[in-house]
Amino acid sequence: MEEKFLELLKQVNREGIEDLIAFIKKTDFFKAPASTRFHGSKEGGLVEHSLKVYEILKYKVENCIEKIEVPEESIILIALLHDICKANFYKVEYRNRKNELGVWDKVPFYTIDDTIPYGHGEKSVMMITEYIKLTPEEKYAIRWHMGFTEPKEHYSTIGVAYTKYPLALLVHEADLEATYFYDT
Numbered sequence: 001m002e003e004k005f006l007e008l009l010k011q012v013n014r015e016g017i018e019d020l021i022a023f024i025k026k027t028d029f030f031k032a033p034a035s036t037r038f039h040g041s042k043e044g045g046l047v048e049h050s051l052k053v054y055e056i057l058k059y060k061v062e063n064c065i066e067k068i069e070v071p072e073e074s075i076i077l078i079a080l081l082h083d084i085c086k087a088n089f090y091k092v093e094y095r096n097r098k099n100e101l102g103v104w105d106k107v108p109f110y111t112i113d114d115t116i117p118y119g120h121g122e123k124s125v126m127m128i129t130e131y132i133k134l135t136p137e138e139k140y141a142i143r144w145h146m147g148f149t150e151p152k153e154h155y156s157t158i159g160v161a162y163t164k165y166p167l168a169l170l171v172h173e174a175d176l177e178a179t180y181f182y183d184t
């Protein structure tokens with residue numbers, strides 16, 4: 001998974017990409033889960049989810065009923081890095097639970113420890129742009145990838161963004177499909 005992820009990211013020809021890759025390698029990105037309790041709550045869940053979003057997004061762009069032109073670089077950056085905000089975000093804690101023999105065991109579980117409390121999509125954009133430039137389309141697509149799971153006060157802004165950048169809507173759809181069809 002890590003190799004496939006890095007192989008794709010190295011295809012991006014943009015100033016600063018090497019520094020961004022070095023930063024990602026220093027974080028827990030490749031070990032992190034995709035969530036604490038629900039989808040992809042396991043070691044490596046985040047990288048697995050990100051690669052699945054890439055696969056689905058690529059398919060969606062190529063087969064979109066409304067023809068859209070998107071550079072491969074954008075698909076790679078958006079899909080692989082939309083959730084980079086979850087790097088260094090989870091930690092493992094332990095709780096006591098009785099096992100089937102009635103003996104207390106220490107059971108690990110994920111909890112959130114947000115070291116960069118800047119939001120979600122907006123945080124991913126901020127973290128990426130500390131290393132490389134993103135196009136407006138890439139920024140909007142990452143910023144609004146959570147779509148209508150954002151607070152309802154954002155709905156009209158999201159609607160305007162999706163009209164302006166159809167790719168952003170496809171990213172949200174790909175994220176949902178990766179989460180509910182594949183993350184276990």
Ligand SMILES: [Fe+2]
Pocket residue numbers: 082083120145146
């Ligand atoms: Fe996300």
